[in-house]
Amino acid sequence: MALLDVKNVKKIYTTRFGGNQVEALHNVSFSVEAGEYVAIMGESGSGKTTLLNILAALDKPTGGKVYLKGNDLGKIREKEMAAFRRQNLGFVFQDFNLLDTLTLKDNIFLPLVLSGKKYTEMESRIMSIAEQLGISKLLNKYPYEVSGGQKQRAAIARALITQPQLILADEPSGALDSRSTDELLGLFNAINDNGQTIVMVTHSVKAASTAKRVLFIKDGEVFHQLYRGNLTSDEMYQKITDTLTVLTTGGEHRE
Amino acid sequence: MNRSIYTKLAISNLKNNRKTYIPYVLTAVLTVMMYYMMANLAANSPMDQEALKIILSLSVHVIEIFALIFLFYTNSFLIKRRKREIGVYHILGMGKPQLAKMLVIETVVAGAVSILGGIFFGTALAKLMYALLKRMIHYDDKLAFRMSWEIAGNTVLFFTLIFALTLIYNLLQIRLANPIELLHAGSQGEREPQTKWILTVAGIIFLGIGYYIAITTKEPLKALQLFFVAVICVIIGTYALFTAGSIAFLKLLRKNKNFYYKTKHFISVSGMLYRMKQNAVGLSNICVLSTMVLVIISSTVSLYIGKEDVLRTRYPQEVYITNSVSDDAENQKLHDMAEKICRDNQVEITDEKSWHMAELVKIKNGEEYTSAMIKDYSSSDVVFFDVIGLADYNQLTGERLELGDKEAILFTNGENYGKDTIQIDDENWTIKKELDKAPFGKKSDSNTENVYYMIVSDEKEFMENYLKKYQLEAEDKPVKWRESFNLRGSEEQKLKAVKELKTQAESEFEHTGVQGRYLEKETFFGLYGGVFFIGMYLGSLFLMATVLIIYYKQISEGFDDRERYQIMQKVGMSKREVKSSIRSQILMVFFLPLVMAIIHIAVAFPVITKLLAIFYLKNTKLFFGCTAGTVGIFAVFYVIVFVITAKEYYKIVE
Numbered sequence: 038m039a040l041l042d043v044k045n046v047k048k049i050y051t052t053r054f055g056g057n058q059v060e061a062l063h064n065v066s067f068s069v070e071a072g073e074y075v076a077i078m079g080e081s082g083s084g085k086t087t088l089l090n091i092l093a094a095l096d097k098p099t100g101g102k103v104y105l106k107g108n109d110l111g112k113i114r115e116k117e118m119a120a121f122r123r124q125n126l127g128f129v130f131q132d133f134n135l136l137d138t139l140t141l142k143d144n145i146f147l148p149l150v151l152s153g154k155k156y157t158e159m160e161s162r163i164m165s166i167a168e169q170l171g172i173s174k175l176l177n178k179y180p181y182e183v184s185g186g187q188k189q190r191a192a193i194a195r196a197l198i199t200q201p202q203l204i205l206a207d208e209p210s211g212a213l214d215s216r217s218t219d220e221l222l223g224l225f226n227a228i229n230d231n232g233q234t235i236v237m238v239t240h241s242v243k244a245a246s247t248a249k250r251v252l253f254i255k256d257g258e259v260f261h262q263l264y265r266g267n268l269t270s271d272e273m274y275q276k277i278t279d280t281l282t283v284l285t286t287g288g289e290h291r292e
Numbered sequence: 293m294n295r296s297i298y299t300k301l302a303i304s305n306l307k308n309n310r311k312t313y314i315p316y317v318l319t320a321v322l323t324v325m326m327y328y329m330m331a332n333l334a335a336n337s338p339m340d341q342e343a344l345k346i347i348l349s350l351s352v353h354v355i356e357i358f359a360l361i362f363l364f365y366t367n368s369f370l371i372k373r374r375k376r377e378i379g380v381y382h383i384l385g386m387g388k389p390q391l392a393k394m395l396v397i398e399t400v401v402a403g404a405v406s407i408l409g410g411i412f413f414g415t416a417l418a419k420l421m422y423a424l425l426k427r428m429i430h431y432d433d434k435l436a437f438r439m440s441w442e443i444a445g446n447t448v449l450f451f452t453l454i455f456a457l458t459l460i461y462n463l464l465q466i467r468l469a470n471p472i473e474l475l476h477a478g479s480q481g482e483r484e485p486q487t488k489w490i491l492t493v494a495g496i497i498f499l500g501i502g503y504y505i506a507i508t509t510k511e512p513l514k515a516l517q518l519f520f521v522a523v524i525c526v527i528i529g530t531y532a533l534f535t536a537g538s539i540a541f542l543k544l545l546r547k548n549k550n551f552y553y554k555t556k557h558f559i560s561v562s563g564m565l566y567r568m569k570q571n572a573v574g575l576s577n578i579c580v581l582s583t584m585v586l587v588i589i590s591s592t593v594s595l596y597i598g599k600e601d602v603l604r605t606r607y608p609q610e611v612y613i614t615n616s617v618s619d620d621a622e623n624q625k626l627h628d629m630a631e632k633i634c635r636d637n638q639v640e641i642t643d644e645k646s647w648h649m650a651e652l653v654k655i656k657n658g659e660e661y662t663s664a665m666i667k668d669y670s671s672s673d674v675v676f677f678d679v680i681g682l683a684d685y686n687q688l689t690g691e692r693l694e695l696g697d698k699e700a701i702l703f704t705n706g707e708n709y710g711k712d713t714i715q716i717d718d719e720n721w722t723i724k725k726e727l728d729k730a731p732f733g734k735k736s737d738s739n740t741e742n743v744y745y746m747i748v749s750d751e752k753e754f755m756e757n758y759l760k761k762y763q764l765e766a767e768d769k770p771v772k773w774r775e776s777f778n779l780r781g782s783e784e785q786k787l788k789a790v791k792e793l794k795t796q797a798e799s800e801f802e803h804t805g806v807q808g809r810y811l812e813k814e815t816f817f818g819l820y821g822g823v824f825f826i827g828m829y830l831g832s833l834f835l836m837a838t839v840l841i842i843y844y845k846q847i848s849e850g851f852d853d854r855e856r857y858q859i860m861q862k863v864g865m866s867k868r869e870v871k872s873s874i875r876s877q878i879l880m881v882f883f884l885p886l887v888m889a890i891i892h893i894a895v896a897f898p899v900i901t902k903l904l905a906i907f908y909l910k911n912t913k914l915f916f917g918c919t920a921g922t923v924g925i926f927a928v929f930y931v932i933v934f935v936i937t938a939k940e941y942y943k944i945v946e
Contacts, residue, residue, distance in 0.1 A: 118866065134859040
């Protein structure tokens with residue numbers, strides 16, 4: 038059974054006045070196996086973020102279903118939703134979303150504190166993760182005291198510390214310089230090699246080229262997908278660029 | 293063309309910032325109005341009410357200071373909020389001179405609306421206020437209330453000056469900042485607040501001193517001297533504790549890992565830490581203003597309600613005639629005069645008492661009461677000895693007591709003396725009996741002066757011995773004669789009779805004075821009614837300030853919380869959890885000042901009771917009722933303001 042199963046998801050936004058309907062997602066279906074590293078690509082307005090919000094259960098689809106380990110996200114009650122998200126999903130955002138009022142360490146602890154874990158357990162969990170992400174020395178600093186790349190690593194640590202089924206990343210490299218982006222993508226690969234499933238939404242070709250599979254979304258549908266297989270990053274990069282060219286020039290190409 | 297663009301921009305800026313500017317302009321209008329009305333009242337106050345005149349012109353100054361501080365404070369809040377917007381204009385290519393031009397026009401518009409609006413409403417309401425004031429002080433004359441152009445001119449000038457100052461402040465802010473700073477002003481990384489231990493300790497000490505003074509001061513006059521010291525201490529303590537103490541306390545909480553890393557505590561402790569840093573000054577402002585509102589209103593209300601009480605304490609009987617150089621023939625004439633005048637005015641004299649007395653002033657020095665000069669004595673050590681002859685006493689009470697040489701009967705107006713002997717200078721007197729009640733005066737817990745009524749076998753002999761001993765002439769220390777009585781009749785007739793008696797007696801006899809409840813009533817009403825009026829007036833002004841600060845705090849909190857609220861939700865907090873956590877934080881933040889203010893009031897209660905005693909108000913129950921009532925009403929008001937502004941807050945956060 039796939040870890041994440043997206044079936045015929047449809048999302049229609051109705052504008053507040055006048056009832057103009059905008060279709061953000063037309064009919065999206067795909068599945069993600071445990072241990073995969075999937076990038077979802079598309080231009081601005083293609084529905085990427087809508088899709089990610091639906092996967093994150095922050096938004097509800099108008100039609101279709103999303104299953105995480107066989108659980109229908111639509112059937113989880115509002116009350117349990119926050120706890121469900123906390124236990125099964127980890128998030129990495131473009132703008133980090135760290136709380137200014139907390140040290141990096143406390144930011145990383147936040148989801149555990151919300152789940153009511155003991156301090157000793159939190160302490161034992163954070164060490165290995167901080168070590169792996171190279172932020173052990175920064176733990177007592179505040180977000181405004183560290184660089185963007187370091188903030189993003191703290192955010193990844195926060196996503197990892199709950200040992201989630203799935204990490205959802207929304208343009209994780211969007212606010213980083215190229216060196217930090219390289220480091221970040223390297224980290225994602227390393228985490229994925231440890232068996233962590235990652236779904237990343239991006240429009241950066243570079244970011245997508247490090248993933249094991251790339252889904253292309255256009256006009257609310259999965260337009261195309263690429264498997265990395267044995268390709269090097271550079272070859273993958275080339276293939277993605279080609280696909281994007283086709284996508285933007287409007288070819289009715291399907292594989 | 294350029295000019296009209298800036299005008300348009302300025303006006304649309306004001307419109308776009310209406311959420312913050314409307315309350316600002318509204319407050320400014322009200323402040324101008326309050327100032328203008330008070331200035332007019334002061335100018336029109338009844339000529340013969342000296343005390344009232346002083347109080348009114350004093351409060352004009354209070355409003356002046358308040359207006360300056362308060363408008364400046366609100367303005368600094370507004371400009372902080374708007375820095376980003378100004379940064380955008382700057383980046384879009386507006387130079388600093390153009391920005392300045394825009395701000396000048398904005399200030400002119402806001403200032404003109406405030407000042408003209410204030411004067412307009414002030415003119416409309418001033419007559420009403422005047423009528424209210426007259427009613428409160430029981431003063432009626434047919435004099436027309438006149439508004440003066442001069443006062444209007446002064447008001448315009450004064451507030452133009454304040455607005456000009458705020459403008460200069462704003463321009464300096466812009467001049468000093470570069471565009472990037474302006475752009476990011478709203479979202480500057482919050483530095484972790486430092487723990488300021490020295491300030492915390494200083495806060496505790498100051499508050500402790502203030503509280504200590506409030507609780508331990510027993511004598512009214514001392515209370516008057518120390519009250520302002522206590523007020524200053526408590527204000528400093530409040531500011532220090534809100535700014536440094538709160539952060540020190542929260543940091544201690546954070547150090548306790550097992551406490552801190554609990555779902556409930558984690559968010560609220562870290563959130564509070566951040567809030568307190570930003571809001572400490574605003575919250576202490578609310579706290580201090582609330583305390584002032586509560587003290588002013590509760591004490592002036594009790595004074596006003598208790599004014600009859602006050603007169604009764606001060607004058608146990610209604611009329612007192614004192615001839616400070618007793619002379620039997622004169623005394624008789626005075627007595628006859630009083631009877632005649634009362635008869636002519638159809639009022640009846642009742643409870644008539646008269647007695648002779650010698651008055652000495654002594655200073656308590658250890659066990660001894662001495663005339664010697666003593667350095668550093670306090671006012672509470674001064675004792676007035678009213679020495680009264682046994683004959684008068686027996687006559688007044690119908691008793692048949694006898695006293696030997698150096699024997700006395702004692703009655704004090706305060707606590708009982710309690711010992712068997714009393715040493716006056718080098719003479720030792722045996723106290724044969726101490727009275728709990730006497731016809732000359734009334735006992736009370738809180739007196740401004742200590743009076744010992746000492747009954748001796750013969751007051752003339754006492755005085756003669758005294759004079760001989762100190763080689764004084766009889767003119768220096770004469771024996772006095774005093775008569776007191778109550779009146780029965782209509783209020784108007786009574787007042788008329790007493791007034792007539794006073795004029796006639798004081799003009800015919802050199803050493804005579806007439807005092808009493810009816811005579812004092814007018815001054816009392818003038819004074820207490822005036823104090824009450826001012827109390828309400830300033831109270832409502834401070835209340836308005838409190839409301840506005842709460843409103844601005846809520847709004848700024850809202851903008852700051854929006855982002856944090858979203859992040860927490862994304863990280864896995866449910867909407868409800870976030871809401872309840874934020875709610876409890878705001879509740880804590882906004883009710884902290886109220887709770888603190890109530891504690892201040894509770895502690896200040898004893899000392900204010902003593903202060904009111906100076907105004908002869910000794911009805912502690914009445915004062916307690918007034919305080920409790922004021923606190924209750926204020927709390928309800930506070931909650932309503934909080935609920936209304938909280939709505940605004942949730943609108944921003946959602």
